[in-house]
Amino acid sequence: MKISQRSIKALGKIVTGDEGLSPYRSGPQLVDLFNEYGANDVYGKGFPSRWMYAEESLRAMNGTDSLAAVVCHVFDPREFMDTDKDLEPAIDFVNKRLAYDGFNVVIERGKAKIRDTEGSAVQFSSPYGDGATDAHEFIDEQIEKSEQKILDGDFDGAITNARSLLEGIMRDIEIALDADAPKKYDGNMVKLYQRVQRGLNLEPSRPDIDNPLKQVLSGLSSIIGGVAAIRNRMSDAHVRSYKPSKHHAVLVVNAVKTLANFLYDTQEYQSLKAK
Structure with a gap:
């Protein structure tokens, strides 16, 4: 999955929660998120601003399966439970940008998935699997x-x-x-x-x-x-x-x-x- 820089910036705002449409993630939480999908970062002195770190991490994953996996994690309905944020506005915000890249995020059977504009699912390796x-x-x-x-x-x-x-x-x-x-x-x-x-x-x-x-x-x-x-x-x-x-x-x-x-x-x- 490869997306434009504009889509990365929009996605970064949802990952951090800075757009106000998704749960807020602190610096350590962002590190934990990206480390779960292949990064090897440590939060500490000299750590960049949250938005910069999120965008840089997304750019590093752009064009790989890991990007799709992170997107599905961020839009997992369980991430929005016990918060004051609604999932649909966050998905709509990103989908308006992803549409230009030929993708959109959908919720099917309670799970976030990415589909191309022709309706085919974007494949990626889930950390939890399906069995x-x-x-x-x-x-x-x-x-x-x-x-x-x-x-x-x-x-x-x-x-x-x-x-x-x-x-x-x-x-x-x-x-x-x-x-x-x-x-x-x-x-x-x-x-x-x-x-x-x-x-x-x-x-x-x-x-x-x-x-x-x-x-x-x-x-x-x-x-x-x-x-x-x-x-x-x-x-x-x-x-x-x-x-x-x-x-x-x-x-x-x-x-x-x-x-x-x-x-x-x-x-x-x-x-x-x-x-």
């Missing part, structure tokens, strides 16, 4: 980030990360299962799980499952309700009435890991069974 094994590796990687926040004493951040991971996974599953799924996630985690639960045939009310399993499936609903409630009570957007302790954060992160892996396993099992 079940890759999905579990992705979950483990995100959980490790939450665990690091716990070690750093950022218990709020660990719970926020875990919730965002679970929301993103459920949203991906919902879109994969239902072509008529809502185009925009409204932030209601409990209702999202209820839709995924129906799609995966995990409803405890099923008459063909034993009572012990019904109790386990009911427990999954309780986990979702608890994670959603904890995050809402400690959010800055609400009257703060709860500050999590370390063991609470550990409990939430571990519960999310178990549930996320179970949901992906269930989706994979049903997909294989349907073939």
